[in-house]
Amino acid sequence: MTGPASPRAEIVVDLAAIRHNVRVLRDLVQVDAPVQLMVVVKADGYGHGMVEVAEAARDAGADWLGVATIDEALALRAAGDRGHLLCWLSAPGDDFAAAVAAGVEVTAYTVAELEEIAAVGGGARVQLKVDTGLSRGGAPRADWRDLFAVASELEHAGRITVTGIWSHFVASDEPAHPMNDAQEAAFREALDLAAGAGLDPEVTHLANSAAAILRPSSHFDLVRCGIAAYGLDPAPGETPRLGLRPAMTARARLVMSKPITAGDGVSYGHTWVADHDTSVGLVPAGYGDGVPRAAGNSASVWVDDSRRPIRGRVCMDQVVVDLHGELPPPGTEVVLFGPGDRGEPTAQDWAEAVGTISYEIVTRIGGRFERRHTDSETSEDGTE
Known part of the structure; x- marks a missing residue:
């Protein structure tokens, strides 16, 4: 008898490379201060397999996992993950109740979204995303005060817990781009406004893979590493040799x-x-x-x-x-x-x-x- 036929085409993912990369990144961002690490596993782990990558990342010390959608978050919970888990892209009709019941931290961009989450009950853990210049998801600057005020009211009423405030860089893979300084300053402004509204979140975060490596001033409490965790260079031509391994x-x-x-x-x-x-x-x-x-x-x-x-x-x-x-x-x-x-x-x-x-x-x-x-x-x- 012959053995099973080899596949005509296959993707082979080395989970040891994932663990190695997560350890390298975790050590890197903790050189100057205790910074938590989120490994982003959205889009089926960037094509590498979300559940398997998530487990490898946790094994290597990832404090958080990040995904885009509630469905992705619930799939991780169904697979047995029980750690800190954030999702950030919801659409009308998404099941916030299921996310809250599963202990998933959800993200609000608007007052309406925040109130929809609070209406679910169950002690929702919510992070607030502010737009500091990407002009994509997140509350625009004109809405920051209202978002923070409503979030503070809901938190003091015991309807939600605000666990984080965050934003996303425009061009962290281009270290000299002027938006990097502008966004970091805007983010600090948002944090001051949030504190003035009575919010004291557990984590604040701005840095993605490139900023985690190239811009230590943007580390705050947590960094979000996506592509670097898979061993790929987030800023070709700019990133120092870290020994990351493509998986x-x-x-x-x-x-x-x-x-x-x-x-x-x-x-x-x-x-x-x-x-x-x-x-x-x-x-x-x-x-x-x-x-x-x-x-x-x-x-x-x-x-x-x-x-x-x-x-x-x-x-x-x-x-x-x-x-x-x-x-x-x-x-x-x-x-x-x-x-x-x-x-x-x-x-x-x-x-x-x-x-x-x-x-x-x-x-x-x-x-x-x-x-x-x-x-x-x-x-x-x-x-x-």
Whole structure:
């Protein structure tokens, strides 16, 4: 009997890398003062698996977990997580009652939202988000006094507990951007107004991954680390070497290889035509699986210890790569991106190739890829 067939395409996530990154970040932000660490696991753990990443982050000492939606928070609770957990993006009709009952801390941007949460009862734990310049979620400056006043009234009436006040940077990945100073000053102003209204939250927080690493003045009581916890650089070209390890490898198995001659075009529209005799290989993953269509003629993969460029347009189910005259057999491993230890492309390499950020590369990959979690701390080959 033969063993189970290897998947044609898979995402392999090393949970040991997650734990390592969380420890590195926790040590970094606690150099000068006791600062708590939130690991953000929204969007299915940035494509790495929310529940598994959350457990690894907790094991490594994460004080908090952060998610966008109530549904994500409730999924973590259903999986057994019982620690501090914040969510921040609600829509009309969302179930605040379920969140409060599960001990999830919810975020209010407006007085109306705050009152809706308070009406649920059950001692809701609420954080207030203020907009300090991103012009996205959060109370605009003109509404800060009213939001803080109502929050204070509700807290003193025993209907809610205000556990935090927070905001989000516009450009912390650009240390010289003037908005960084402006937002930090605005946030301090908001905290002064909140104190004047009688609020004394347990935590205040502004820093995301880039600010956690590059802007210690913005650490306050807690920092929120998302992409850095997955080992990816939040500020390429600016971040010092911290020893973070990318946790995700996306790989597939070659379906076929074949020779082509000078003048042969490849894939739809023949956007690439061979100017010399070579060979190409078929990789069974495409934009239907989250491989960016823009990767055609721009990104590379790793086959037989060498980078191989993608030739022609990415298709829905497959891509074609240049094998430089070689004809590796079907089943040969193809690494789309990984940690880069062997020289293989990284998620950052792919991001630069297609004009995006590594966040998008790792969160969009999926589709028919199978996802598997390994732990390189428990075995040499990373298998469990």
